[in-house]
Amino acid sequence: MKRIAPYFKSEKLPLILLTISLILFSIGITLDEPSRVLEQAWQICFSCIGIG
């Protein structure tokens, strides 16, 4: 635990998380998730606005 703690406080941590996020983002694109997001966002979400 002592070895891990300073590493998580280092200046590299944002870069590590940014890299992980970019990987997740890229996997999402390869799974065609953006088209699903578009499909949802093009429709009025009635339950979101409290109707229906």
Add this chain to the structure above:
Amino acid sequence: MEFYRKWFQFLAVLITNSYWAFPFTKAIYQGPFKVVCAPGLNCYSCPAAAMACPIGSIQQMLLSVRLSWSNGQTYLALYLVGGMGILGSIFGRMICGWACPFGLFQELLHKIPSQKFGIPRVLRFLKYAILALTVFILPLVVVNEMGLGSPWFCKYICPAGTLEAGFPMLLLQPGLQDIIGTLFYSKVMILIGFVIWSIIASRPFCRTTCPLGAFYGLFKNAKMVKLVLDETKCTKCNECHPVCPMGVKFNESPNDSDCITCLRCMHEGCQFGAISLQLGGIQVHSPDIRKKQQEVAP
């Protein structure tokens, strides 16, 4: 700096809501830019919204995950979580302070003259429970006989949806007024509650309820753009406390998850140059102490 931040916030609202043909089309924007998620909380059913809401999109993807998988589509919301993670690891909650439409709305309400109150610190933890439960767990777990869940946060809590989408859509499509019911009125009550609370307390929704703010707050120790405290210059005068719109005591908790990097503590609070702005570990901005000393001197 506060002047520039306000302009930046207005600009962010305009960019996020840049579909101004809605009074003529009577419909929401259905163009390609809606594949991009807005950085702040902005309902994608708002008639002017040109971008998707990350929180709404995550719930929509998770609530239909069983149906998607049965159709051979492996959706895991990684595009959305990854996108929020990219913004979070760079800016953290700076987005709340500079680019969130609902944050700006609360700040404007707080300018209404009235007696002002604080918010109990313990309520800040509520937003993490709301993020975990209403955005991820409940939409995924509680499903109907068809295997579909509900967007719990959007449906039962989100006041931004009522304000930005509920009222405008009722005006644009009057036929919808016939089908509003208890759910709509309960959401209106939640909105009214937050409006009143925002007048008497600073940014109550951001501090207690916002799941997007809670997500960005997870990056408090891992964001590239952040305010840092030089403890050798800090006199512990606590002048940074009252100027913070999020109730952060910066000199006691410089890595606070609620810090929205609005820079008010740096420019309006600290007179000793103890607070500076860093980008990736490099100091990019610190206030002109000499100018401040001249202002303070009689």
